[in-house]
Amino acid sequence: MRENAPPKQLAFDLPLDPRYGREDFLVGTANEAAYASIEAWPDWPDTVLVLTGPPGSGKSHLASIWATRAHAWTVSAADVTAEAVTHCVSNGALVIEDIDRPGRDEAALFHLLNLARERKCPVLLTSGAAIDQIGLTVADLRSRLRLAPGVAIREPDDALLRAVMVKLFVDRQLVVDLRVIDALALRIDRSLGRAREVVAELDRDALGRGRRITRPLALAVLERLGIAEGGEDGEEDGEDD
Template identity: 90%
Template sequence: MRENAPPKQLAFDLPLDPRFGREDFLVGPANEAAYALIEAWPDWPDPVLVLTGPPGSGKSHLASIWATRAHAWTVPAAGVTAETVTHCVSNGALVVEDIDRAGRDEAALFHLLNRARERKCPVLLTSGVAIDRLGLTVADLRSRLRLAPGAAIVEPDDALLRAVIVKLFVDRQLVVDLRVIDALVLRIDRSLGRAREVVTELDRDALSRGRRITRPLALAVLARLGLAGGTEDDGIEDDAD
């Protein structure tokens, strides 16, 4: 470590509350079909709608937008059991998150969808994978979900990825050079979840070093995360880069 290197600061890993308002959702080709379905409420083609997309793609954000408009409750799929079905649909609108995760009760989910139809309770389900990849063993549930309308959020294009990265920095009250944004867009996966991970790591690293976020620092963090570009030495060079 060089003698004139600045002392490291303690970086407190404080959670950053995500902003799930309608005005905070950025629309692009990757998610416009899903956004349009949410915006079409209450004129849905069916009481049950399925929203799919990879982790961090914005499913929960869209679900939150709809839940606010429809005054819906939100429950994890694992929270739907034979004992909770009636209570879940009693509010009149429901979001069931992450039906692709372990711990789901398929029989209870099928019962919930039937009760929801009886009570005219709209249900929005989210999944990290397509219905055909869920490995459902209850044939009636598999058939019901296949017939339900829905939309898939796909990988973002460069424009949406860039806009999301900028927003992530703004949400953290960080001002960065456009060269930092360009470096990230060029090198990271086409994933909003990855963008969130990288921005979080950059914020933490810059705070611990007591330095602003520069392109060399961004390249160093990308290298540490196993992504293309940069070396660790880049991250402590002159900020003038």
């Protein structure tokens, strides 16, 4: 063991509270249509809007922005039961998250959408995949959601991916060189969910080692995650070329 090696710190896997304010949402070509749809409320063409996008793409952030504007409740699709339908629409606006996940009561969801339309209660639904891909078995619900206006978040372009990674590091009170951002952006999947995973892993790794986040460390973490080859041999924190 090197005499000057920094002491190893304990890395506690504490949850990071995401910031879901309107000012925290980064708009790019991948999500500008979705953001515009949220901003267009209350002038929606229907009481229902279906927001789709891959995990980590910003659906919950947009839903939170809309919930704040519309004074809406937010519930998981799994919590929409026959007994809860009337209560869910009693507030006047509702977000239903993750309708693509198992555990949903499709009959209750269909009843809720009908009641919401009757009471002119706006409903925003989020899904990790398109309606035709989530395996709905109740034909009436499938038809209702197919006919509802929908907007999708696409894969981020390079500029948005880099901007989001900078924000993720800033949210964790981490300052990194732009060369680290460049190295990550060139190697990870074009996915905001993947960006969050990598930044969290880098945060844990740097804290555990008592080191700052450098390009060689970033490449080593990517290698450990099975995403890319590691950094150059012999490079230390101070030799980050």
